[in-house]
Amino acid sequence: MTALPDPTTQHPIRFPNADAPAQELISRCVHCGLCLPTCPTFAELGVEMDSPRGRIRLMKSVWDGRLDADNLAFADHMAKCLDCRACETACPSGVSFGKLMEGARSQVVAARRPKLAEAILRRVVFRGLIASPSRLALFARFGYLSKRLGARTVLRAIRMGRLAELLDLVPERAPTAQRLPPRYAPVGATRGSVALFTGCVMRAAFADTNAATARVLARNGIEVVVPGSQTCCGALHAHAGERGDARVLAKRNIEALEDLPVDAFIVNAAGCGANLKEYGWLLKDDRDWAERGEAFARRVKDASEYLVGVGLAARPGELRATVAYDDPCHLIHGQKISAQPRALLAAIPGLTVVPLAEADWCCGSAGTYNVTQPDLARQLGHRKAERIRASGAEMIVTANPGCQMQIEAALRRERSDIPVVHLMDLLDRAYV
Ligand code: SF4
Ligand code: SF4
Structure with a gap:
């Protein structure tokens, strides 16, 4: 492995603070290019600097003093990244691209003086x-x-x-924001106990999906508590480079949940789950919180991950439909979870699951990407809608609110009324 030059002796430090993309992670990239075919922005734009390898080179250039962190082109190539982490899955050298990208964005925010x-x-x-x-x-x-x-x-x-x-992007159906009861009693013999992480967007607009998740768990003998003092996980802040705010929110959640005598903290939004599982990394430089962050992260489980882990105690009822599953990037690439949602779909009698080409390809939602990069997001939404129409599915199942909104909007633009539902909502329907 080639050692990077020590910027403190050879070059001025161009990254303004300790959240900078770690040189050790940068040095793992061997520039093989195996990640390039998996990168949606490289596929759409055809520009090396909009590929994972190109972006890593740009980060190294800042460390080497050849580029400033407030350089507009640097900021633009970082902003165009979806942070979808498909390159992480493809990378044979174990480059943690998500950590690098979040670090780089934080430096753009810190270095630039915005209007x-x-x-x-x-x-x-x-x-x-x-x-x-x-x-x-x-x-x-x-x-x-x-x-x-x-x-x-x-x-x-x-x-x-x-x-x-x-x-x-606003869903066709009215947002549901009802307050969930503090506890859902398990049905039948108690097989476990969990705390439900209710999120910010989920709580504000998809509270019925949170309630469905709790019901599905309870139906399978799991006691569910819904702590009122939890808050937003900070994923959108971390992705946008606002790591200070993300740390404040992380500490609030750790304080709210860490002492609960439960087996796991359950999350049903892929973006939140990936972020909650990285609280240790987010707080790694804080002596008082680093260990608490790590311990917290180890207890976070996606709802599908947990349910498949403990096994379904209750057999779902029959649902007659042809569906396709679209992998949220932060579930398949961020958490390496792709088999579990499919296993749950396979457990529903009567359901026909058809393959979806490029199910692991970003739909263009990517946190606030469809707001900050609307043209690229729209292109990726169109690509996803085309694949969905070709699949023959009459319903799309996913596991992240951002993907749900983006795919639904892309399908409506193509005059398609194929519904997009959350996996937990579908399971809940099967249990009714
Ligand atoms: S995170 Fe996604 S968009 Fe960004 S470089 Fe990797 S594959 Fe490309
Ligand atoms: S696959 Fe990994 S090592 Fe190869 S260029 Fe991409 S990030 Fe670098």
């Missing part, structure tokens, strides 16, 4: 909105009502098409 309006907008979104479930629920309701009342037509007429496209 006042952008700084205020980021503060409002990341601190005022996403971190507050009640405000996010109000926002979701406002978005839904605006869409229903025809705001998209008005926005397009006054040449605010970008805002209209954002409203396209």
